[in-house]
């Protein structure tokens with residue numbers, strides 16, 4: 137009962153805080169509109185006054201008198217003529233009033249400029265919930281009541297939302313400003329770049345390669361997709377990056393930020409979302425995420441900052457409407473499968489990782505839910521997070537949201553690794569064009585599965601794609617593949633190396649493919 141009462145009280149204060157922040161945001165918007173209007177008015181007034189002032193200076197005294205007496209439009213000049221009896225006096229006072237009005241206008245403009253430059257510095261207009269003169273961390277530390285904490289969190293989220301709206305188009309300069317704007321950020325995450333060179337994994341006892349000569353790197357701020365046919369070694373590759381491989385011998389190098397360190401040294405800033413859900417079915421969405429946040433965020437982080445991070449994840453993953461719902465188990469139905477997946481990803485996002493590795497987070501999700509999830513991940517990438525995920529059969533819209541692509545063939549060999557938008561160009565260079573109305577990622581996977589014959593005049597060329605990639609990139613070719621690499625390289629037509637081989641070579645090629653892929 138105590139726990140329920142406490143939870144209810146917390147929920148109430150959270151809702152009140154959210155309401156208050158929404159009202160504040162509305163007030164801020166009204167203020168913005170009013171400020172714009174006043175600014176326009178002040179600018180107009182200034183222009184009018186300066187025009188008049190300069191004209192007054194240039195015309196003769198008599199003319200000036202004429203202007204003063206003729207002008208009955210209720211302007212400052214008309215006001216002066218009615219007020220001042222002597223002409224000389226009138227002239228002097230007119231110019232002094234004009235000067236003071238001009239000064240007031242410029243003061244007003246100056247004040248507005250200040251507000252524009254530093255909106256939180258003006259008393260009465262400071263709609264942020266925390267005192268502006270305090271540093272962010274101090275602000276968070278000084279908050280103790282639920283109400284203060286929630287107001288702080290929702291206030292920050294509202295600011296972030298406003299900023300996101302501002303950079304909605306995500307133009308290049310917009311992205312840069314967003315990434316460099318530290319005002320709304322509570323923390324700056326360390327950046328992690330993971331480079332791998334000749335990464336080879338071999339099953340202990342057997343001589344089967346699970347991964348072979350995988351070379352490349354994943355970059356902070358990028359979302360990389362790992363794709364390939366079933367059994368190609370995608371999960372194994374992710375496990376190798378996350379240092380979770382067992383039962384295998386590993387050769388090659390994994391460099392973290394250029395240094396040959398174990399990924400385990402970065403455990404606290406590495407998130408790993410496995411293929412199978414690890415959510416607690418008997419807890420609510422909120423309890424699951426809050427539990428993870430409290431366990432994995434630094435113990436000395438102020439509670440207000442933890443709440444902010446946790447609320448940001450809920451918001452970003454679109455889980456606000458189900459935050460109080462049970463996740464559910466096999467016996468007891470809870471949230472939907474897509475929401476469950478998002479909670480699963482959220483469990484890792486709340487620790488604010490610098491490297492986030494996800495194994496098929498979009499599997500079983502419809503296209504819209506997958507896009508929502510990827511949008512949330514892209515927002516993380518904007519903060520400099522290095523994101524690498526296995527993805528199966530993405531729609532073209534989803535595919536375009538990836539920065540980089542690692543395409544693996546069976547046997548754990550790389551077929552392509554580079555910008556996702558250049559993959560079509562690379563394959564068309566090999567004579568494998570994507571037919572009209574076919575989704576490019578589907579087409580490449582079908583080729584690697586051997587289901588679809590590539591548009592070249594060969595049957596087997598898809599099995600040579602890894603060697604073509606090594607040649608293209610100038611990577612060292614393993615000794616057992618060199619003979620065939622040479623044959624591909626020397627082939628002037630570059631269409632079908634098998635056609636150009638002697639029957640003996642072709643037989644050896646088949647044996648090689650058998651060794652590489654374990655099937656033919």
Ligand SMILES: Nc1ncnc2c1ncn2[C@@H]1O[C@H](COP(=O)(O)OP(=O)(O)OP(=O)(O)O)[C@@H](O)[C@H]1O
Nearest residue numbers: 339346364365366367368369370371372373382383
């Ligand atoms: N520890 C292991 N012991 C034996 N075989 C393994 C081990 N780990 C991976 N494999 C084998 O390595 C191959 C690649 O497996 P992996 O799970 O990485 O493929 P995948 O590309 O992720 O497949 P899917 O898309 O179907 O999930 C499979 O044939 C698998 O059986």
